Amino acid sequence: MIQKARRKKTRRPKKRAGSTKDDTRPYYYKVLDISTDASRDEIKKAYCRLSILYHPDASTDPDAEKKMKEINKAHDVLSDPDKHARYDNFENAFKC
Numbered sequence: 001m002i003q004k005a006r007r008k009k010t011r012r013p014k015k016r017a018g019s020t021k022d023d024t025r026p027y028y029y030k031v032l033d034i035s036t037d038a039s040r041d042e043i044k045k046a047y048c049r050l051s052i053l054y055h056p057d058a059s060t061d062p063d064a065e066k067k068m069k070e071i072n073k074a075h076d077v078l079s080d081p082d083k084h085a086r087y088d089n090f091e092n093a094f095k096c
Contacts, residue, residue, distance in 0.1 A: 028074035028087065036088075040079065047075040 029036055032046040051072075052058070056065045077083045 026087070028077055031070050031074040032078065034078075038078075043075065043078050047071065047079075 025036055029038075032038075032043065032050065034042055034046045038046070051068065054061065054064045054067045054071060056068055061067070077087050
């Protein structure tokens with residue numbers, strides 16, 4: 001009996017919110033790679049995914065600490081409803 005060679009299944013990359021070239025999302029949404037209408041659960045999942053990826057103790061990336069600070073700041077602003085609303089209204093002048 002002749003066996004057919006199995007084809008290796010290749011995974012297509014997920015199309016994420018930030019996959020377009022002319023991305024006009026505000027900065028913190030780009031940092032977490034989420035859409036501007038993301039729910040609180042989506043924000044939390046994105047934060048967890050990126051914090052595991054860029055944690056300075058686990059990552060080999062030399063800029064991991066800097067990226068982690070940006071991720072923490074973005075999560076801090078977008079997870080708090082008051083800060084989130086202020087950021088959406090006054091994105092360019094937002095200081096936390």
